[in-house]
Amino acid sequence: MSPPRPGEATGYSAPHVVEKKPLRHPDGTRETMTRRGWWLVILNFLLPGSAQAVAGNRRLGKVGLGATLAMWALAILNLVALLLWRTALVSFYTGAWIPDPLSWFRPVPLLLLQGLLIAYAVLWVVLTIDTLRLVRLVRTGPGARFGIAGLSVALLVVAGGGAVSASQYVGTTRDTLGAVFGQSGPSVPPSDGYYNVLLLGADSGAGRDSMRFDSISVVSVNADTGAVTITGIPRDMPHAPFPEDSPMHAAYPEGLTGHDSPTCAWGSGINQLMNAVEVCSDDRGASLYPDAAANGSRPAVEATKDAAEGILGIEIPYYVFLDMKGFADLVDALGGVDITVEQRLPKGGGPSYQGQPAEDWAIGWIEAGPQHMDGDTAQWYARSRYTTNDWDRMKRQRQLQEAILQQFTPANVLTHFNAVAAAGVDIVQTDLPQSLLPYFLELAMKSKELPLTKIELTPEGGIDDQQPDFAYIRDLVRNALHPPTPTPEG
Numbered sequence: 319m320s321p322p323r324p325g326e327a328t329g330y331s332a333p334h335v336v337e338k339k340p341l342r343h344p345d346g347t348r349e350t351m352t353r354r355g356w357w358l359v360i361l362n363f364l365l366p367g368s369a370q371a372v373a374g375n376r377r378l379g380k381v382g383l384g385a386t387l388a389m390w391a392l393a394i395l396n397l398v399a400l401l402l403w404r405t406a407l408v409s410f411y412t413g414a415w416i417p418d419p420l421s422w423f424r425p426v427p428l429l430l431l432q433g434l435l436i437a438y439a440v441l442w443v444v445l446t447i448d449t450l451r452l453v454r455l456v457r458t459g460p461g462a463r464f465g466i467a468g469l470s471v472a473l474l475v476v477a478g479g480g481a482v483s484a485s486q487y488v489g490t491t492r493d494t495l496g497a498v499f500g501q502s503g504p505s506v507p508p509s510d511g512y513y514n515v516l517l518l519g520a521d522s523g524a525g526r527d528s529m530r531f532d533s534i535s536v537v538s539v540n541a542d543t544g545a546v547t548i549t550g551i552p553r554d555m556p557h558a559p560f561p562e563d564s565p566m567h568a569a570y571p572e573g574l575t576g577h578d579s580p581t582c583a584w585g586s587g588i589n590q591l592m593n594a595v596e597v598c599s600d601d602r603g604a605s606l607y608p609d610a611a612a613n614g615s616r617p618a619v620e621a622t623k624d625a626a627e628g629i630l631g632i633e634i635p636y637y638v639f640l641d642m643k644g645f646a647d648l649v650d651a652l653g654g655v656d657i658t659v660e661q662r663l664p665k666g667g668g669p670s671y672q673g674q675p676a677e678d679w680a681i682g683w684i685e686a687g688p689q690h691m692d693g694d695t696a697q698w699y700a701r702s703r704y705t706t707n708d709w710d711r712m713k714r715q716r717q718l719q720e721a722i723l724q725q726f727t728p729a730n731v732l733t734h735f736n737a738v739a740a741a742g743v744d745i746v747q748t749d750l751p752q753s754l755l756p757y758f759l760e761l762a763m764k765s766k767e768l769p770l771t772k773i774e775l776t777p778e779g780g781i782d783d784q785q786p787d788f789a790y791i792r793d794l795v796r797n798a799l800h801p802p803t804p805t806p807e808g
Contacts, residue, residue, distance in 0.1 A: 341373045352462045355453040357464055362449040363473040366442055369449045382445050388440055404763075409757035415753075416505070424752060428492040442478040446470055456679035482791040485606060487735055504613070508541035509633035512799060513758070515539070515750070516637040517548075517625050517646075519715070520699075520762040531589045532642065533703065533715050536626055536634060539797055544764025546718070547771040547798055548632060550712045554587035554781065555775065559628035559788055565606040566595075566621050571689060574625065588625050588682045594619040614749040629775075631792030632799070642701070644745035646693025648722070651737035655721040657698055659686045664705055665698040676705050709776040773798055 341357065343351045354373075362369040367382020399407040409415050411431065413424025435713075450470055455463045479748045519533030529551055538547040557573035560566040566574075575592065576586045595618045597602040603610075603617025610620050615637065624633045649655055664680035684699055691699060703711040712717050750758070775791060 321707045329476065329490075330616065342498055346457070348398065348459050351395070351454060352458040352466075355455070355458045355462065356448050356469075358453055359470045359473065362470070362479060363520055364443055366445050366477075366599075366641060366780070369452060370445065374452045376449060378448065381769050385438060388499060388575065389434075392434075405756045405760045408759055411753055412574045412752060414756050418432075418753070421752075422487040424656045425496060426487050426749060428495075429530070432485045432488040434490065435481050435488065437482035438622065439485070442474065442481065446474045446478075476666070477758070490736055490739045493750065497743045498746050499614075499750070499751070499755070505751040505753050506635045509635070510799075511541055512516050513539045513541055513754075514632050514634045516626055516634050518622065518644055519640045531622065533640075533712075534588060534622070534626070536630060536632070538632070539758075539761050539765065541662075541761070543768065544761040545768045545771070546567055546765045547773065548716065549773040549775065549795060549798075550716060551588065551626060551629060551775055552712065553589035554708060555629070555786060556784065558588045558625040560624050562626050564621075564624035564628070564769045566624055573628075576763070588622065588629075591621045591625060594618075608621070622761075629786075629788060629791060630723065630795045632795060637748060639747040641747070642697060643743045644741060645700070646697045648738065648741040648745060649693035649696045651741045652722065652725040654690050654692050655725055656688070656690050657683070657699065657717060657721055659699070661706070662686050663699065663702045665695075665702065709774070709778060712774060712776060715776070720770065771798060 341354055345356050349707070358369045358373055361372070365383065366386045367379045370376065370382060373380030396407065411427050415423075416424050423552070448469065452467060453470075457466060457517075458466060462730065515537045517533070517535045517537050518531050520531050534551040534553050536549045539545070544744070556577065559573045560570060574586050574588065574591070576590075595606060597618070599606070603621070607615075607617040607620040610617050611792065619637050619639065623637060627634050643706070663684040664676045665682040666676075666680045669679050682698075683693060684702070689695070696718060700715050701712070702714075729770055773789070773794065775780065775786070777783050779790065
């Protein structure tokens with residue numbers, strides 16, 4: 319049988335093939351349009367760009383899907399790096415890998431990340447608006463119209479708001495790093511296996527007549543294990559010696575002594591170095607420490623470093639200064655601290671005359687026992703000394719430091735991130751180089767698993783507060799940082 323000629327009837331008709339695509343080509347019934355609307359909104363949330371790919375402008379859909387997959391890949395890469403290469407991840411985003419001559423470029427990685435998050439949030443808004451256009455609300459069921467629109471807006475707030483919040487966290491981190499590490503000193507290797515940092519606390523708040531250091535300690539961090547030793551130095555320790563290469567050694571070869579000038583009268587305590595170096599000097603100590611300002615420090619701080627080196631017998635290249643005026647804000651930002659108070663302590667600036675009862679001048683009391691302290695109470699707990707003594711106050715300050723460190727958990731810091739960052743900018747000054755930040759963060763993670771060693775150079779610790787034996791102190795510190803290797807018996 320020969321095949322039929324063109325146009326000749328075959329005796330049967332071929333069935334019509336109808337392409338069923340209800341999302342792109344709905345049948346127009348209200349039930350179908352309502353069901354289609356719900357699906358498009360959910361698709362837009364689960365995979366931004368997919369709603370356009372199946373029911374709208376495919377080119378816009380490709381942009382949305384490409385951006386979404388790229389953001390997912392970036393998030394997964396960062397998560398893997400956080401688990402496996404945490405130091406490298408922090409180094410990349412903080413710009414620690416960028417050399418000092420190009421330090422101005424260090425904010426760029428975080429700036430780019432913030433820009434990506436903001437751009438993705440804007441794209442999500444565009445895709446959501448376009449998805450609502452594709453839904454054609456007027457053709458959905460009357461009861462579903464408000465539900466579909468409300469769900470779409472709610473999901474946009476959850477997803478797009480998350481991207482915006484993440485960008486704000488990134489921006490806050492960038493600003494905080496720039497403010498705290500805007501001027502930093504050169505990076506130096508660990509000294510004898512340790513990074514030693516001078517930790518200073520002073521109060522520039524109302525009612526304080528100077529910026530004398532109220533709290534002086536040295537934090538020694540083992541460069542391999544992260545083990546931390548904190549050595550507390552009494553602020554009134556007299557006759558602090560200076561290393562021979564210190565510019566202060568020429569002026570005080572026998573150790574720090576008092577000044578006789580009636581305009582600069584001060585004692586011999588180490589807390590008076592602010593006066594000795596800056597107040598009683600015509601050039602504010604610039605000739606003694608000409609590089610201090612360029613390295614984010616100041617002459618009085620550098621002199622205190624030198625004094626601490628002379629006392630402890632270790633090299634101290636860096637400092638961290640905490641202004642107690644903003645200390646309360648940091649404690650409040652962390653949600654308070656838990657402290658067990660050993661004895662009742664007064665709040666207030668102290669008596670007007672010698673022997674005045676605390677009840678007459680105290681503006682409040684910190685009662686003995688377990689306390690959950692807010693910032694104001696914690697600040698008075700660290701400062702109060704009029705009913706006790708400086709040695710007791712040193713112990714309380716160290717106790718408070720430990721309590722604050724316990725509050726620095728990842729969950730707590732993230733929950734109160736903006737407030738913690740703002741408080742940190744207000745109270746922290748340092749010459750720690752930003753290039754060491756990733757390494758120090760890694761050491762901090764290790765140190766949380768190790769016991770904290772404390773050395774208090776007080777009479778309770780066997781130190782004469784009037785005539786300190788500095789040779790004994792140096793041996794004490796050396797043995798704490800480098801314990802003698804036990805030898806087998808016999």
